[in-house]
Amino acid sequence: MTIEKHTKTKIKICGLRRREDILAVNEAKPDYCGFIIEFPRSFRSITADKARELVRELSPKIRAVGVFVNAPMELVRDLLNDGTLALAQLHGQEDESYIRELKKTVEKPVIKAFSVKTKEDIEKAILSPADYILLDQGGGGTGKTFDWTLIPEIRREFFLAGGLGTENLRQAIREIRPYAVDLSSSVETDKWKDPEKIRQVVDIVKKSV
Known part of the structure; x- marks a missing residue:
């Protein structure tokens, strides 16, 4: 399994659910998209x-991420092993034993999401056996940020989520240097993915130094 080296911040658009969303990301070309x-x-x-149906129309240059919350391991494993997903993102109470067991049977990276409220939360995240960690204010696409000053100099690759949008993406990339940024609610209009908003944020990330 290959873990990409962090050179330039990448972008993930999460929460895709219809063909129109696939067409929008195929045009905008984020690095990852999440289901x-x-x-x-x-x-x-x-x-x-x-x-499976949506991923069949996804550009091969975009890596499909499955987002799971306390899902049966067989479901996660099947979607990774049948080629639907490139990565699995665990957003529930999956413990270290769940992650280690999953990694024994799949050859693809696993992301574990952590809700950040204190420095201790980040310390716990850093010790995760997952390939990547994701730092969020609590998940669920609420559109709220957490206190970024809690983030120390992290030596492992991490996704930054929670409240990211056109108004603060540049700051997040410049100050925090995450491996990737993860957006969902900020690229929606009336709870549906908005192709223009997706284009805007992907463009911001790709032009960030």
């Missing part, structure tokens, strides 16, 4: 079969 799979509490959730 929330089998989590009915989220209005962005889709079924595993819908994810």
Whole structure:
């Protein structure tokens, strides 16, 4: 399994759920796109079969990420091993044993999301056996940031999520230097992905130094 070296901040657009979303990201060309799979509490959730259908139309240059919340390991494993997903993102209470067990049976990277409220939360995240960590204010696409001053100089690759948009993306990249930024609600209009907003944020990230 290859973990990419951090040279320039990458971008992930999360919460895709219809063909129009795929066409929008194929045009904008983010590095990653995310699908929330089998989590009915989220209005962005889709079924595993819908994810397979959408990924078939996704540009091969964009890596598909499945977002799971306390999902059965077989579901995660099947979608990674059948070629639907390039990465799995775990957003629930999956513990270290779950992550280690999953990594034994898949050859693709695993991202573990952590809700950040204190420095201790970040210290815990840094110790995760996942390939990447994701730092968020609590998840769920609420559009809120957390206190970025809590983030120390982290020597491992991490995704930054929570409240990122056109007004603060440049600052986040310049000050925090995450491996990748992760956006969802800020690229929506009336809870649907907005192609123009997606283009704007991808353009900002690609032009950031």
